Structures are given as C-alpha cells and as structure tokens.
Amino acid sequence: MSGPGPRLARTQWAPLVALAVLALVAAVLAVALPARMTAGYDRSAAAAAVRPGGDIEVEGRAGGTTAITTVSSEDALVSHALAWQRSLPASIAGAAGRPEPSVASDAMFVHARLPRPRILYLNWDLGARERIRAVAGGPAVTAGSGRDADVQIMVSKEYADKFGYTVGDRLTIADLPDADVHVQISGLYEPVRPADPYWTPRPGLLHPSEKRLDRDTTADVGTALMNESGYRALARATSDRLFTFHWRFPIRGSAIDAANASGIAAGMDAFRSAVEGRTGFFHCSVVTALDDELDRFARQYRAAQSVLGLVLGGLIAAAAGVLLLAAGLLGERLRPVLGTMRARGASLWQLAVPACGLTALAAVPAGALGYAAGRLLDAGPAQRTSAYAVALLVLAALTVSAAVVLRERGSGLESSAGRRDDIGSARPSSRRLVLEVLLVALAVIGVVLLRRRGQGAGSDPLIAAVPVLLAGAFAVLVLRAYPQLLRAAGPVLRRRSGAVAFLGLARAARQGLVGALPVVVLLLVASVAGFTATVDAALRAGQVRASWAEVGAEARVESGPLDEAGLRRVRAVPGVTGAVRARVIEHVSTASNTAPMTVIGVDLDAYHAIAPDVPGLPGGQGALASPLAARDMGSSGVTLSRAGMDPIHVRSPRVIEHFPGRTEGAFVVVPYREVERATGFPSQVFVAGHDLDARKLRGAAPGHGVMMRQDVLRDLNRAPLVSVMRDTFLGGVLIGGGFGLLAVLFVLVVGARARARTVAHLRAIGLSRRQSRGLALVEIAPVLLCATAAGWVLGLLLPEITGPVVDLRPYTGGYAVPAHVPDLPALLGLVGVLLLAAAAAVVVDRVFDAHPGTVLRSGDL
Incomplete structure (x- = not known):
C-alpha cells in the first residue's frame, strides 16, 4: 500500500x-x-419488593352466615380472588403473581393436660394442597357439619413428631367459650419442595413455633390444614366464630425495576380505595409493606x-x-x-x-x-x-x-x-x-x-x-x-x-x-x-452513627421487670464492661391531657459513660422530651401519673428528636430515681462491651429479645x-x-x-x-x-x-x-x-x- x-x-x-x-x-x-x-x-428495586411483607394481601374477617353466604365454596373463594386481581392497577398487575386464596380460623387452644398451653390454627389453603405429599394417612375430608362433627385435619410431620401425634388422634380445641371443636388427624404431610417461596409467608404450616402470651407464659403454636367441608362445618357450628380470609398476590421481583418501582408504589393507593370501596361484600383491607419499601427505595434511588x-x-x-x-x-x-x-x-x-x-x-x-x-x-x-x-x-x-x-x-x-x-x-x-x-x-x-x-x-x-x-x-x-x-x-x-x-x-x-x-x-x-x-x-x-442511635449501646436487652439481681446477671455475662438499666412505663398521662405518653427512667450520666457515641442526647440529669410531648407539656410544667408509679413533675424539659428504641410518639426521659420505686414495668438494659453473645444476654435477662448494634450496622451495610x-x-x-x-x-x-x-x-x-x-x-x-x-x-x-x-x-x-x-x-x-x-x-x-x-x-x- x-x-x-x-x-x-x-x-x-x-x-x-x-x-x-x-x-x-x-x-x-x-x-x-x-x-x-x-x-x-x-436489582435493588427487586430486592426491596421481595422483602418480608412485600406481597400484596387482601384481608377480611367474617363469620357465621356472612362467611358462608359470601364464601360458600372453593369456586366462590377463587372467584373473589379473580375479582381482586381484576381490580389491580396496571402498574401492579404486571408484577403480581397468581392469587393465593386461603381461610384461617382464630387461635384455638387445645384442651388437654399439657406442660404449657398449645395453640392450633386451622387453615383452608388452596395452594398448600398442591405443594405437599402425605407421608401417613390421607387428605382431610370432613363428613357432616355442625358442632358435633369431627373436623378432619392434616398436620406437618415435624409438628406431629414434636408433640407425639399420630394419624387418628382426636383433639378438642376451642376459640370461644362453650364452642368446643373436635378435630381428628387424618394424615401427616411434608412439603414437596421445602425451599418453595410459597412457604416463606406460611412458616406455621411446616414448623411449630412459640408465642409469648404474657411475661410468664409461653405457648406452643402450630397450624393444621383442613378442606372446604371442614371450613363449612366450623362456620355453621356457631355464628360467633370469625375467620380471616386472605387473598395473597405474591410479588415477582423479576418484574420490578427502578423505572417502574415508583408507579407500583403510587398504584397501591388506588388499589386500597378499590378494595375498601367494594360493596356487597364484607369489609376488606390491603395489607402490604410493598409501597413503604418501594418509597424507601425511591428515596435511596434518588440519592x-x-x-x-x-x-x-x-x-x-x-x-x-x-x-x-x-x-x-x-x-x-x-x-x-x-x-x-x-x-x-x-x-x-x-x-x-x-x-x-x-x-x-x-x-x-x-x-x-x-x-x-x-x-x-x-x-x-x-x-x-x-x-x-x-x-x-x-x-x-x-x-x-x-x-x-x-x-x-x-x-x-x-x-x-x-x-x-x-x-x-x-x-x-x-x-x-x-x-x-x-x-x-x-x-x-x-x-x-x-x-x-x-x-x-x-x-x-x-x-x-x-x-x-x-x-x-x-x-x-x-x-x-x-x-x-x-x-x-x-x-x-x-x-x-x-x-x-x-x-x-x-x-x-x-x-x-x-x-x-x-x-x-x-x-x-x-x-x-x-x-x-x-x-x-x-x-x-x-x-x-445510625446504629448507635437505633440500639443505644453495643447491645440493648428488652426485658420484663428487672431487679438488681437480674442486672447483676447481665453484668456478669462474658464481654460486658458496663450495663445501665432503663425502666419503661407506658400509658402515662397528665391531668389536662389523657393522651398516652411513655416515661423512660434512666441515669443519663451513667448511660453516657457506657455509650458516649449515641447522638442527640444531652448530658445532665434534667428531663428530656420528644417534640410531641414537649408541646403537650407547655412551659409551666405538668405532672405525669398512672397506676403503679409515683407522680412525676416535669418542667421545661429539653427537647430531643429520638431516644434509642423510641423515634415517634410522645415520650419523656426522666432520671431513674424518679421511677425507681415503680415495679412491675418492663425494662431496657443498655450494654457496653466487646465480643458480646446475644444468647447469653437473652438468658441473663429473659424477655422479648436482644438487639445488637453490630447486627443493625451489618443490615445497613448490606x-x-x-x-x-x-x-x-x-x-x-x-x-x-x-x-x-x-x-x-x-x-x-x-x-x-x-x-x-x-x-x-x-x-x-x-x-x-x-x-x-x-x-x-x-x-x-x-x-x-x-x-x-x-x-x-x-x-x-x-x-x-x-x-x-x-x-x-x-x-x-x-x-x-x-x-x-x-x-x-x-x-x-x-x-x-x-x-x-x-x-x-x-x-x-x-x-x-x-x-x-x-x-x-x-x-x-
């Protein structure tokens, strides 16, 4: 060239x-x-949509004649599901999967001599029957109706193994006084695919769990499957028995992206109006965290x-x-x-x-x-x-x-x-x-x-x-x-x-x-x-900074009433270098305003000593109040009182935006000595230390749970x-x-x-x-x-x-x-x-x- x-x-x-x-x-x-x-x-929009609670669920409660008339059969249950599906706005319909209808009874207590209470829910779930296989016995088919009929149920093999149930066992359960229900276990089942996303919002159908009834009582909880005839038998037994009807629309994360996320969140308001405005039907509402999650995503997306x-x-x-x-x-x-x-x-x-x-x-x-x-x-x-x-x-x-x-x-x-x-x-x-x-x-x-x-x-x-x-x-x-x-x-x-x-x-x-x-x-x-x-x-x-503000220390123990012995047990946990107790008293009011407030008693000087990195908390021993509580108090001061505590006079509190565990509502933080003699109220223990073990902290102060700052920080980073x-x-x-x-x-x-x-x-x-x-x-x-x-x-x-x-x-x-x-x-x-x-x-x-x-x-x- x-x-x-x-x-x-x-x-x-x-x-x-x-x-x-x-x-x-x-x-x-x-x-x-x-x-x-x-x-x-x-990917982030899809992850926000499929978080727990992200599925769209139409929920309503009815019983007796209303329940039987409105939902009389499986065809009726499916027909209402399709009606709700047609009400979905176009922006949501493309991301919502096929409806999953189900009917659940209220909690029923098992009548038997048991070491602790046992609760059983009865569910008629159309989707579950397609995803289980019987390992013993057969399907639940109830014959007859009325309060004397035995309702046939199936329970998971894991539930049966834990409590010693076998096929043919007969139980007496009740959710209302003088409304006993006799159920018989017709079969045991296992999931065909335990990893199926269908089970994520329905863990009770596979695994037994525990539920705290009060500070001293814990109940075993399980869920059994019944069929259409069992539902009708329960509904006809008494008109006071209520059922919760669910029409769940699973959200397909693959159908959600950053471009349509805002449209889906906006469409939820229209769907709520359509559901709540439906006539000729018992009242229903939309239960979902989808719009909140997508709104949170939208704010992060713009940033x-x-x-x-x-x-x-x-x-x-x-x-x-x-x-x-x-x-x-x-x-x-x-x-x-x-x-x-x-x-x-x-x-x-x-x-x-x-x-x-x-x-x-x-x-x-x-x-x-x-x-x-x-x-x-x-x-x-x-x-x-x-x-x-x-x-x-x-x-x-x-x-x-x-x-x-x-x-x-x-x-x-x-x-x-x-x-x-x-x-x-x-x-x-x-x-x-x-x-x-x-x-x-x-x-x-x-x-x-x-x-x-x-x-x-x-x-x-x-x-x-x-x-x-x-x-x-x-x-x-x-x-x-x-x-x-x-x-x-x-x-x-x-x-x-x-x-x-x-x-x-x-x-x-x-x-x-x-x-x-x-x-x-x-x-x-x-x-x-x-x-x-x-x-x-x-x-x-x-x-x-956010993790410190959320937890309030390296760990926060949510406990029931905690005495000095309990506080010593917390301080004795390996790795703990300091612990400060806070007493939480709710439903406190004033003479001029009956709106409930929350009083938190804590020694702020001791608290600052173990958690100096918590933002937004001034030192000293004066009272602190949220903006809402400060407006209610005025400048002349008020007296806070309720049964079980001595009256507390608060005047000119300093205003704070939040206190660990309290970001909204009316709350007042007072010196611990003001509530020291109030007993029987729950406590929070703010714990400082290193290499803390949540299980050991939970064991030292039995209660509702333990929140670790590192866990909160990890969730924020992830x-x-x-x-x-x-x-x-x-x-x-x-x-x-x-x-x-x-x-x-x-x-x-x-x-x-x-x-x-x-x-x-x-x-x-x-x-x-x-x-x-x-x-x-x-x-x-x-x-x-x-x-x-x-x-x-x-x-x-x-x-x-x-x-x-x-x-x-x-x-x-x-x-x-x-x-x-x-x-x-x-x-x-x-x-x-x-x-x-x-x-x-x-x-x-x-x-x-x-x-x-x-x-x-x-x-x-």
Missing part, C-alpha cells in the same frame, strides 16, 4: 494506535458502566443517582480528556507535515484530509468496536445515553484535529516553526481569557442551580456537568498558577550545586500547552477519587443500593486511576524520542544514567503534584459545594451525616498512584534511553 496517506499513517503509527486503544477503552466504559449501574438499581451522577460525570470527562490529549498529541506530531504542506500552497481543506482522516481512521472504528464490546459484556440494560456519549467522544477527537488544522491559517512553516508556546512563557490570548472566564462563570451558575434543586435533582444532567465545570475552573486556576510556580522555583534551584533539579524544572517549563493537558485529566481523576473517598467515609460514619454505590465508588477510583496513568504514560511515550535526544546530548557533557532518571522524575513531578493536589482538594470540597444534592440520610435511617475526611487507605491509594506515575517516568526513560554517540552521529532518531 503506497501513497502519502499510508506513508503518513506508518510514520505516526504509535500515536494512532494509542488513540485507537483509548477510544476503544473509553467507548467500552461509556457503555458498560451506566449499564452496570442501572442493573444494580434494578444514589445524585451521588453516582457526579462520579459518572467525572469519569466520562476524564475519558474525554485522555482522548483529547491523544488527539492533541497526534496533532502536535503532524504540525511539521501540515506546516510544510501549507507552505507549498495547500488549502485548509487539503490539510484537513490527513489530519482529520488519520484521527477518524483511529477513533471511529475503535469507538464502534468499543460500543459493540460494551454491549457484548452484558453488564446491564442498554442505555441510550451511552450511544450519545460514544459519539461525542469520537466527535471531540475529530474536533481537536480540526483545531490543529485551523492553527495553520498562517503562511506555513513560520506558523509552526518559529513560534514558541511554552507553558512557562506563553502569554494567554484574549480568546483564551474569555473562554476561561466563561468556564468559571458556568461552574458558578451550575453550582447555584444545583443547590437550588437540592434533593429533587435526581438524575438531572446538570449533576454530571457540575463536577466537570468545577474541575475545568480549577484547571484554569492551576494552569494560571503553574507558570508562576515554575518561575518562582527557578532562581532557588539555580543556586543549588546539582543541575538535575534545575534542568528538570526548565524542561517542565518548556512543555507546550498540549503537554499541559495531563493537568486537566489528572485533576479530574483526583477530584473523582477525593469525592468518592469523602462520601464513602461519610456514609460509613453515618451508618455507624442494603442493596449501598453495595451498588460502594462498587461504583471502587470502580470509579480504579477506572479514574487507570485514565490518569494512561494520560501520564501517553505523554511520556509520545515525547520519549525527543526527550531521549536531549538527554543524550546532556549525557555527552557529563550527565550520568542515574541523573537522567532523576531528571525524568523532576520533569513529571510539577504536573503530577499540582494537578493531583488541586483535584484532591476539589474532591474533598465537592460534597460541601453541591450541598443538599449529596444527601445520605436515606441510607442512615434519617440521621444526618456529618462531614468526614477520607480514611487512611484512601490517602495511601493516592500516594500509590503517584508512585506508579513516577515509576512509569523512570521506565519510559530507561526503555527509550539512547547512546550519546548514536545521537551525535545520526542527528535525528
């Missing part, structure tokens, strides 16, 4: 290959990164879009900067050729053919291939903006080539040969000054608009633009200050005995403006790294969107660091031959190999240090600059997140990247090292 075009391409193969590789990498990332983020959002939009915008700008740098350096290599062509009479259009043609030859196929490779990676749903981003990246590279051609508007060689544009001596033109002022003004306007939009900004493109504009404004300041710093350092270095520092600084100042482009790229990369490190540190600190954010943070830092190193390496490699000639001449007059390596470090150090330091500072300030856009409260239970500085690993990572860049300079210097004799003989390489 011959001709001027191919010869020029062969001559400039190194920058062309570099430009093609960078365009390929940038295109792949422009496709894969947004798709991966979107896939993470969709994630805002935070990750800033990261994504910075990464795309860094990719564009590296690509522009590659195109600009290619243009610099073409300037002598273009100058010669211009001197021989070539027009600007004729110059554009080799300049833009070579750039298009490298960037266009590489961009298309990168887009296809990004789609083949299948990182997530395709994003329309990815195609636009790839097209803009390629167009930006072509624009740089066009700008190189426009620079040759002069008379030819003189326009390129006799002109110096060293960064240390070039005078900025008025056009450049106008562009810089415009960039700074746009950055300021963007920040103002973004802060005004606040949390509602979401995925607004302005979010992605603001960090880029700010980085551009900072780069303008750095490039303005950079020559001044170089000039100021010159006289100091001249007085030193060694020549390496002075020569390195002089060569750094002799770099052209294109050689200073790494300043912008490195500044963008460092700002992304600083921002992600700051937000990640703030998120972790906020979640720790929230799906938190992992999406942190994965994106890590990926953003690695990708940004890679772009920064590529920019440095590319500048070093492209300019390596010219530098090798200079170093060879210096070595001919006495420069050693070791000094040449030091010279390489000194040359690159000013760009690295100035750009990285400015970018890191911008990254640290970016959360404060953007203000309410970076709102992490949806991830911390609503608790405010204070500003934090990056952790030590982030600083070590920054230092590591700088060392890698310095090592790259040394390696390039060694690879392109030339012998002085060769250079002096050839004159040109």
